[in-house]
Amino acid sequence: MSEAVLSEPSAPSAVPLTRPFREVFAGVEERARAVWEAEQVDRCDLDTPNPRRRYVLGMFPYPSGNAHMGHVRVYAISDAVARLSRFRGYEVLHPLGWDAFGLPAENAAIQNGVDPAAWTAENIAKMKDGQFSRLGLSFDLRQEINSASPEYYQWTQALFQLLYDHGLVYRADGWVNWDPVDQTVLANEQVIDGRGWRSGAPVERRQLPQWYIRITAFAQALWDGLETLRGQWSDEAIAVQKGWIGRSEGVEIDFPIVGDDGCAIKCYTTRADTLFGVTSVTLAPEHPLVAELAAPGQAEAVAAYVAAATGRSEIERETAERTGVSLGRIARNPVTGEEVPILVSEYVLGGYGTGAIMNVPAHDARDFDFARRNGLPIRQVILPAPDAAPEELDEAYTEPGWMTGSGEFDGLRSDEARQAIIDALVARGIGTRRVNFRLRDWLISRQRYWGTPIPMVHSDAHGWAKAPELPVMLPAGADFSKGSGQAMASVPGFVETVWPGTDEPARRETDTMDTFMCSSWYAWRFLDAANTAEPWATQRAEKWMPIDYYVGGLEHASQHLIYFRFFSHFLHSIGRTPEPEPVRHFLDNGLVKLGGEKMSKSKGNVVVPTEAVDRYGADALRLYILADTPLRRDIDWNDAGIEGKQRFLGQIWSLCVSLADATELAGQMAANTPRERAAMRQLARLAVEVAADIEERRGFHNAVARLHSFVGELRPLILEADAGERPLLREVMREFTKVLGVFAPHIAEMLWREAFGGTESLFRQPWPELDAKWLAADELTYSIQVNGKLRGTVTVTADSGEEAVVAAAKASDNVSAFLGDKVLRRVVFVPGRLVNFVV
RNA sequence: GCGGGCGUGGUGAAACUGGUAGACGCGCCGGACUCAAAAUCCGGUUCCGCAAGGAGUGUGGGUUCGAUUCCCACCGCCCGCACCA
Numbered sequence: 013m014s015e016a017v018l019s020e021p022s023a024p025s026a027v028p029l030t031r032p033f034r035e036v037f038a039g040v041e042e043r044a045r046a047v048w049e050a051e052q053v054d055r056c057d058l059d060t061p062n063p064r065r066r067y068v069l070g071m072f073p074y075p076s077g078n079a080h081m082g083h084v085r086v087y088a089i090s091d092a093v094a095r096l097s098r099f100r101g102y103e104v105l106h107p108l109g110w111d112a113f114g115l116p117a118e119n120a121a122i123q124n125g126v127d128p129a130a131w132t133a134e135n136i137a138k139m140k141d142g143q144f145s146r147l148g149l150s151f152d153l154r155q156e157i158n159s160a161s162p163e164y165y166q167w168t169q170a171l172f173q174l175l176y177d178h179g180l181v182y183r184a185d186g187w188v189n190w191d192p193v194d195q196t197v198l199a200n201e202q203v204i205d206g207r208g209w210r211s212g213a214p215v216e217r218r219q220l221p222q223w224y225i226r227i228t229a230f231a232q233a234l235w236d237g238l239e240t241l242r243g244q245w246s247d248e249a250i251a252v253q254k255g256w257i258g259r260s261e262g263v264e265i266d267f268p269i270v271g272d273d274g275c276a277i278k279c280y281t282t283r284a285d286t287l288f289g290v291t292s293v294t295l296a297p298e299h300p301l302v303a304e305l306a307a308p309g310q311a312e313a314v315a316a317y318v319a320a321a322t323g324r325s326e327i328e329r330e331t332a333e334r335t336g337v338s339l340g341r342i343a344r345n346p347v348t349g350e351e352v353p354i355l356v357s358e359y360v361l362g363g364y365g366t367g368a369i370m371n372v373p374a375h376d377a378r379d380f381d382f383a384r385r386n387g388l389p390i391r392q393v394i395l396p397a398p399d400a401a402p403e404e405l406d407e408a409y410t411e412p413g414w415m416t417g418s419g420e421f422d423g424l425r426s427d428e429a430r431q432a433i434i435d436a437l438v439a440r441g442i443g444t445r446r447v448n449f450r451l452r453d454w455l456i457s458r459q460r461y462w463g464t465p466i467p468m469v470h471s472d473a474h475g476w477a478k479a480p481e482l483p484v485m486l487p488a489g490a491d492f493s494k495g496s497g498q499a500m501a502s503v504p505g506f507v508e509t510v511w512p513g514t515d516e517p518a519r520r521e522t523d524t525m526d527t528f529m530c531s532s533w534y535a536w537r538f539l540d541a542a543n544t545a546e547p548w549a550t551q552r553a554e555k556w557m558p559i560d561y562y563v564g565g566l567e568h569a570s571q572h573l574i575y576f577r578f579f580s581h582f583l584h585s586i587g588r589t590p591e592p593e594p595v596r597h598f599l600d601n602g603l604v605k606l607g608g609e610k611m612s613k614s615k616g617n618v619v620v621p622t623e624a625v626d627r628y629g630a631d632a633l634r635l636y637i638l639a640d641t642p643l644r645r646d647i648d649w650n651d652a653g654i655e656g657k658q659r660f661l662g663q664i665w666s667l668c669v670s671l672a673d674a675t676e677l678a679g680q681m682a683a684n685t686p687r688e689r690a691a692m693r694q695l696a697r698l699a700v701e702v703a704a705d706i707e708e709r710r711g712f713h714n715a716v717a718r719l720h721s722f723v724g725e726l727r728p729l730i731l732e733a734d735a736g737e738r739p740l741l742r743e744v745m746r747e748f749t750k751v752l753g754v755f756a757p758h759i760a761e762m763l764w765r766e767a768f769g770g771t772e773s774l775f776r777q778p779w780p781e782l783d784a785k786w787l788a789a790d791e792l793t794y795s796i797q798v799n800g801k802l803r804g805t806v807t808v809t810a811d812s813g814e815e816a817v818v819a820a821a822k823a824s825d826n827v828s829a830f831l832g833d834k835v836l837r838r839v840v841f842v843p844g845r846l847v848n849f850v851v
Numbered sequence: 852g853c854g855g856g857c858g859u860g861g862u863g864a865a866a867c868u869g870g871u872a873g874a875c876g877c878g879c880c881g882g883a884c885u886c887a888a889a890a891u892c893c894g895g896u897u898c899c900g901c902a903a904g905g906a907g908u909g910u911g912g913g914u915u916c917g918a919u920u921c922c923c924a925c926c927g928c929c930c931g932c933a934c935c936a
Binding site for chain 2 (some may be wrong): 024034124134205248249250251252254255257258260262280282283313329332334354358360361363364366368370371372376377378379381386388411448449450468497566567569570571616636639640641642644645647648650652653656657659660662708709711712714716717718719721724793794795796797800801802804805837838839840842845846848850
């Protein structure tokens, strides 16, 4: 084998060009990487004066220790964008970092007694040096970050305190999602179908004091910002965000309590048009007035109901029957004056709106069930047609319609009546227009060790204060035997401290932050990873933010991207980043599956990237993973597919090698023969379309298809070329290596140098820019239709006008036969495309 | 239930603003090279038909000279959220 020769970087001419590619690819790739390393080709100048700049970022990985195909897909995409951008004259920031806090490291510590920091460092080394490094990704590792290092998390802590200073952090006693297996509190986004997202255990509800970030302060801004992303984010990604933010417009209505002057229950509704159909008012079990309002005779039943409901898990409550208990009190409908009972039921959510609702069984499916079950009246106030009569309902009528039984509003369309009723309520001071969001504040406390310590101290006398010195170091030597929540407290000397500015005793917070805190601001840290004075210099953010292309899975659209956007909006509001939105183009990629199933170790259906690299090479792997399947769809792994890509690279290899000995072109690329002109046209189109496929159309798979087409067109030209044509064809293939390099950088670099005599890296070269004339064909093929049916084609010179084309079309055999002696009614002429005769 | 995506050959898919449906890949078939095989290369590959021709993008309708693309109704699949009043 030739590896011995190949691995010697000072002997570039030693690449055995005449050997078949599949025998030498490993050496070619190794050598290309050695060259890039030696020449520092992947460096980014963060202070560049170049006005053309691009920030290309793949979501940073969790260092599990094993690179998987999902990583390959993300970085094959980001690297293609990065390399194309460099060719096109941009200074490109394309960094790599590690999302290094999180549960697996801690679980390893608990189970095997290893130090989470050591475990994590080892995994990072494994992934970086043994796995990612073999893919030929153009990262500038001078910007590498590790979110679990004190150099990083001191700034996570500083930003937490900055949020605190702006009133965006608070501590509250609240109902939280408690994961009984992982022994921690979970954010709403981490509860999936009522179960913990990692443990899968049914989540319990507990009331505990926790730290929250007031992301709801930016709910409207986050909602509005989505419209600015249209066309740059997929509709699906925007829809997921909208679902989480969940904006709705409605009205809060006061329902006075009979016999309790001045006390009223506020109910939120988006359906003010149904106000005359209210037959009860229902409070959530968590509603603060429940215990106070319960009539003496009902107090015991109410207390029992509330206790049962609040003790149940989310999943139990969601599937529960629509039971309810009367409080024994009466509310008055503020417009009709009618008296309706007040109940408590667990299907009313305590955390949304006012925690109390008005029940309109006739026009809300849930209220309909509730009324049926609890013997409440059902009163129809909206009819499906203006002349319909109210009738016994089998189910709630929730569509718009025409008003009835609603006093002065009868006969109006319900959507008009809604506004009229709201106006009347507002005018009489018993209602307030109100916008509500589903988005909740972000609970960031975690009863875990392996995370960023929350930099706060507490004293019974003074309450809470920011820890005065950062970082608050995560203490080494934790004892995990009493559970994760106690691990930090177990380290002697950690908890005990003093109240800032005094020598009075105080205690440190022992919770850590949700790891989504780390990933909410990492994009800014890449801009200034070595800064010890501040998390980043503002002028760097001015220069590089927002991210131009952000690559990652759609599964992060609900959590990470909400928090990330929140941080960006906040940072923008205080002048630390130039635009509110952090990401221009979000390239959301699908999964890599095997046999239609998600790859997983437990199923044993994993294709390991390093093994694929061993067998086929990184270039073939990267080319394959971008080919055939559109960006957003899931790939179903297929060995034959990657074999095909290796074969394709072999064809390119031998084709380029066959031209290596042609005379170097002197002067401009001028084409005189038909073969030369054809080659120039192919190259011109390839360069333009591949760039557009990637930058504008997200069509990576179409870009790869174009490479195949190009090679298919060029091969016969090269094989048939005479000696006079070979220099130009050599030059065309030399330019082609740039396009190839976007996807398969190793082979491209080596062909550029070894076959075509490049002296400086391929990736320092400009993108092929050819005269616009090569984009225009000199002949055009028109399709000829008769009555919309294809009857033939005709090829004419490109400068032919309508008359000439129509004449040629009429004359062609097949067409004239179909036209016969029929009367020509109309001729449709589409320039450059077709002629349609209507007879 | 609500929101989003999507239905095209044996298969992954393409068709950018309505204009030659199936580019490109995989597979399959045939051929060359070979004692043979592998590898490689060349050709073919929507369906019916010998052909001329006809049919064809989930189903039914519509708009149009012309519809995979636009509109209406329906069927089916996938994903996300899910008692948000």
